[in-house]
Amino acid sequence: MRSPTVKVVLPCANEGGWVRTTIDSILEHTPRSSFEIVVSANGDTETDFSFIERRPYRRVVRLLSTKEPLGVGRARNVAVRRGDADFYVFLDAHCLLESDDWLERGIACLEEHPGASMVQPRVEEFTYPEGSGEGEPDPSRIERLGTERYSIRWSWPYDDPSVVAEFVTPRVYDRVFEGMAGAGMAIFARAETFHRIGKFDAEVRGWFQETLDYCIRGWLLGHPMLVEPRLAVLHRVKPGGGRYPNRPVHWIHGALRTAYKYLSPRRRDLVSTLFLHHGLREELRLALEWTLRGGWLEERVRCFKARVCDDDWLFSRFEVYEEPMDG
């Protein structure tokens, strides 16, 4: 039997030296031969990609480049097409690996659970000291934060308008478990399932909502999101939250778009009510304009025809705290 093929996709928007550090870590910790790395550069005006032309990178790494910033979801989407590989790994271009079986473990989990929308490893966060100079970062200088991320769930922004999702603390650490969604930093997926679910939403900007949206769609279509807590990936937390769009209008649009596509009218209205409550009238107006322009109804119809559960089931399954609110 042939060994399954794997495509590792690294979206890159001005990651600088970190993209090479991440690739070095992948090459160091991946003993298998049947994998390729695609760097999906988008709107990147700073990173020097010339190393890719040289050994040992040029046989394994391919650069895909677009001038315009695509956002994480689209940057991942454009790097894959049906039939190009058996498995995908979507990894932020500021990650480090520690064990040589990281890829095999991820694949094994997907082979055991072929219906899964995705598998998220345990993501251990670190920071890198500022002012460490240009060029390639030195992995020995990372500062581990001691925080581990497993999965996220939808969160209603009752108190803080920026909290539209929250990390979930696991109940078990020694076996695979279900989560509502991945947080977008490291994703393992079967290629066939990924395409069947419909890839990441091309309209959702921001920096994790595309993964939340993908996983919610997956659940409704019968594809569980899974966490493999025994598999670790290290992920850099950037000062200031990174360079992808991260303004209130983006969070609101992400929440509205998912709500318009997949949730009940009651939840759709709750999104608007809560952001209005926080005084974000203008941001809400703009986000709504983007949403209504964005062809949500066709997707809603498509999903409703095929879905095996509804959002009431999903939100209660993952204990999303929720209460109605008066406008």
Ligand SMILES: [Mn+2]
């Ligand atoms: Mn990241």
